[in-house]
Amino acid sequence: MIIRNSTEADGECLSMWLDDPHVMRWFPVCDKREIDDTIRIWLGYRKQETALTIEKDGKPVGMAVLYLHPYKKIAHQALFAIIIDKNERGKGYGTLLLQAVEKRAKEKGVSLLHLEVYEGNPAERLYARSGFVEYARHPHFIKDSGEYLTKIMMQKTI
Amino acid sequence: YFACGTDEEIDLMTRIWMGYSRYKCALTAVYDGKPCGMAILFLMPYKKVAHHCMAYVVVPPEFQKKGVGTALVKNIVHLGHSYFRQERIHFEIFGDSPLLKIMEKQKYNFICKQDNYIRIGDKFAPRQVWEKVYL
Numbered sequence: 001m002i003i004r005n006s007t008e009a010d011g012e013c014l015s016m017w018l019d020d021p022h023v024m025r026w027f028p029v030c031d032k033r034e035i036d037d038t039i040r041i042w043l044g045y046r047k048q049e050t051a052l053t054i055e056k057d058g059k060p061v062g063m064a065v066l067y068l069h070p071y072k073k074i075a076h077q078a079l080f081a082i083i084i085d086k087n088e089r090g091k092g093y094g095t096l097l098l099q100a101v102e103k104r105a106k107e108k109g110v111s112l113l114h115l116e117v118y119e120g121n122p123a124e125r126l127y128a129r130s131g132f133v134e135y136a137r138h139p140h141f142i143k144d145s146g147e148y149l150t151k152i153m154m155q156k157t158i
Numbered sequence: 159y160f161a162c163g164t165d166e167e168i169d170l171m172t173r174i175w176m177g178y179s180r181y182k183c184a185l186t187a188v189y190d191g192k193p194c195g196m197a198i199l200f201l202m203p204y205k206k207v208a209h210h211c212m213a214y215v216v217v218p219p220e221f222q223k224k225g226v227g228t229a230l231v232k233n234i235v236h237l238g239h240s241y242f243r244q245e246r247i248h249f250e251i252f253g254d255s256p257l258l259k260i261m262e263k264q265k266y267n268f269i270c271k272q273d274n275y276i277r278i279g280d281k282f283a284p285r286q287v288w289e290k291v292y293l
Contacts, residue, residue: 029204031205037204070167070170072167073161074275074276074277135272140210140245143206153272
């Protein structure tokens with residue numbers, strides 16, 4: 001198992017994972033166009049070395065991205081996102097990737113990490129176990145097939 | 159009350175703001191033919207979140223406390239609801255921005271506060287998100 005900087009080729013796995021309806025429900029995207037746009041933005045952070053891939057036996061099993069700010073006044077804090085191949089969950093890869101994100105964030109001068117997770121997403125447990133604390137909820141954030149989901153906002157000082 | 163600080167950052171922020179204006183979701187307040195403030199909707203690009211957006215307002219100091227901000231907030235939110243079918247419009251406010259008083263006067267709903275979000279001088283200040291709901 002290794003964690004490395006993401007490459008453009010990892011976009012194929014990211015696309016496959018996001019295109020699964022059971023995964024897509026936890027992301028704000030809903031079709032191929034939006035997935036492609038998300039991947040373009042996600043992999044754009046390769047230039048800043050804040051897009052990470054966790055690999056097992058030479059095959060990506062998860063990815064993470066740290067969205068660094070371009071403005072100095074808010075450069076001390078950053079949002080991040082994580083996705084793990086649904087067939088590889090429960091094996092600790094999310095925890096390892098999260099640790100790598102924290103390490104990379106510190107290297108980049110970030111001291112406050114935050115995330116957004118939608119209510120019902122089991123990933124919330126991973127974040128809570130890793131020391132992230134809820135600081136706000138934003139109701140009606142997602143609208144999917146007429147139903148609304150709350151966005152839960154969590155953060156951790158690192 | 160904005161995240162940008164250097165000339166380069168101001169240019170970047172201006173480019174982003176004016177990029178949104180292509181979608182006719184930006185308003186400029188004019189006094190005696192001269193711009194005295196702007197408001198903009200950051201429309202969301204994805205369908206599941208397209209029912210709401212973030213709005214920003216800027217009024218230069220010489221035009222503050224003259225009702226420009228209040229008018230811009232009312233008009234941008236009206237544009238968002240009537241033309242862009244927004245159900246909810248949010249304002250992200252940093253520190254003790256004068257916009258906070260407008261949010262309270264116009265009875266916006268407080269959504270959240272995140273401490274230590276922005277560095278102002280030697281100190282850290284929070285950001286707040288307030289919301290107007292149209293259903």
